[in-house]
Amino acid sequence: MVNRVVERGLARCPRCVAVADYVFVETGPDGGLRYEVRCRKCGECYSEDSREMAEALAVTVELLEWPPDREPVPEVDWRERARDTAAVVVARTRTEAERMRDGLARARAQLASSRAELPDLVQRVRPTVPPQWLGRMQLKRSGQTGG
Structure with missing residues (x-):
């Protein structure tokens, strides 16, 4: 049949x-x-x-034999996928943190060298600028208080 x-x-x-x-x-x-x-x-x-x-x-009738499919889709191990993604994020974060740390160290070194050069720079510039530019300005205080 x-x-x-x-x-x-x-x-x-x-x-x-x-x-x-x-x-x-x-x-x-x-x-x-x-x-x-x-x-x-x-x-x-x-x-x-x-x-x-x-x-x-x-009467008992057998079911039709369907051709095999690729579906249902094979299961994905979400835990392993999340671990892999987290590992990539951690590695990128570490490299960015190291870059920031190196940049901060360079900025501190430049700041220290510029602070060391500042008195020499002031001595060289002092004769050419008006004295009030380099001195602290004294504010005259009046009898008023508050802002």
């Missing part, structure tokens, strides 16, 4: 409601039909037969 496919198409999976393949198969000379839904996402294979109850109890 050869089963004949009458119709093919797309339907919703009864388990996960994803788009799935369906077929109507003619199951024999009595005109019975079998409805099969094969979900590629969750792997559910649902079928129902439409024939009289007396025949349904007496």
Whole structure:
């Protein structure tokens, strides 16, 4: 007895409601039909037969052999993926922190050298500028207080 496919198409999976393949198969000379839904996402294979109850109890029909799919999609180890991503983030953060530390050390060294040069610079510039530029300005205080 050869089963004949009458119709093919797309339907919703009864388990996960994803788009799935369906077929109507003619199951024999009595005109019975079998409805099969094969979900590629969750792997559910649902079928129902439409024939009289007396025949349904007496006849057992094997399900169609569907070609293997690549789906359901292989599971992803999210913990390992998160660990790998975290390791990359930590490595980049360390390199950025080292760059910042090196830049801060260079800035401190430049600041120290410029502080050391400051008195010499003042001595060289002092004769050419007015004295009030280099001295501290004395503010005259009046009798008012507060701001």
